[in-house]
Amino acid sequence: MNRMLAIVEREMRKFFRSPALMMVSMVFPLVQLIILGNAFGGKIRDAKLGIVDQDGGTQALKIREAFDSVRANIRTFVPIYYNDDKKAMEDVRNGNIQGAVIIPPQYSRRVYEDNHPRIALIVDNSDNFMSSTLEGELTELTKALNQPTVEPRILQQTALDIVELYPYIEYMKYLLPGSITLAMFVSVMIGGVIVMIVLTSLAFNTMMFLLMVRIEDPLVPRAMFGILNTLLFFPSGSIYPIQAFPVWLRAIAKADPFTYAVHGFKALLLKEASLAAIWPDMLYLSIFAFVTLSIATPLFKRTL
Secondary structure, eight states: OHHHHHHHHHHHHHTOOOOHHHHHHHHHHHHHHHHHHHOOOOOOOOOEEEEEEESSHHHHHHHHHHHHHHHHTTTTTEEEEEEOOOHHHHHHHHTTEEEEEOOOHHHHHHHTTSOEEEEEEOOTTTSHHHHHHHHHHHHHHHHHHHOOOSOOOOOOEEEEEEEESSOOOHHHHHHHHHHHHHHHHHHHHOOOOOSHHHHHHHHHHHHHHHHHTTTTTTTTHHHHHHHHHHHHGGGSSSSSSSSSHHHHEEEEEEHHHHHOOOHOOOOOOOOOOHHHHHHHHHHHHHHHHHHHHHHHHHGSOOOO
């Protein structure tokens, strides 16, 4: 019994002699609670929705006014106006916007003639949460346009055609890019990797250099791993769309290298996108690696 108490006393002395370890141990449960509580679920806000008005008539104007009303009130999406439907579709593929609505030529005329007017919604269905939200919102908006008002008006029955850019993607495949990124990060934390994706590995390695450059207590890195996984992985959009996060968690996501690594892997693995879709991610990871390495290098001790 005395031997066991001696071991406990020794470990407790080590614990109390390391303020950093104490802080990490106390903060970690709180960080997990806050991050995980906000990273799952939530309502989509400020998603980017492209609008291509090829009609320009009065009925098309009503649709645009309805979109502006959504932006001003429930803020599910922010309309971004395009002149070219091909450009809008390309931006959906590259992840620059989350969807695009096409108002075809002669739409207003078809409304007045009661000749089956239709609009199209193009969605990136590699993200089922985002696409289902946009589909639901546009379906409700279309129903509202078709409801008669007190004032006399032309009867219209606008139909919404949903165009999915990709075949059905299971949620397990949706998680794949985030899992790959997390696996690379865990490998870096325990000692480095043989480079598979150079920029992602370089960004993670330099980040760990910066975090660990002045730490001497070997227990602190092990205590930090859980916090880093929670703080970097879940806000990256690997589990749920970033547009559903509160403002403060979106700010973390914008600075998080995981966010750009996950976005790049999604474009390559789920969409088979070209280099044009991932060059912003590559640029950020390059800058992140350069900045963190530049800060970490002068902090290394010159003596053993």
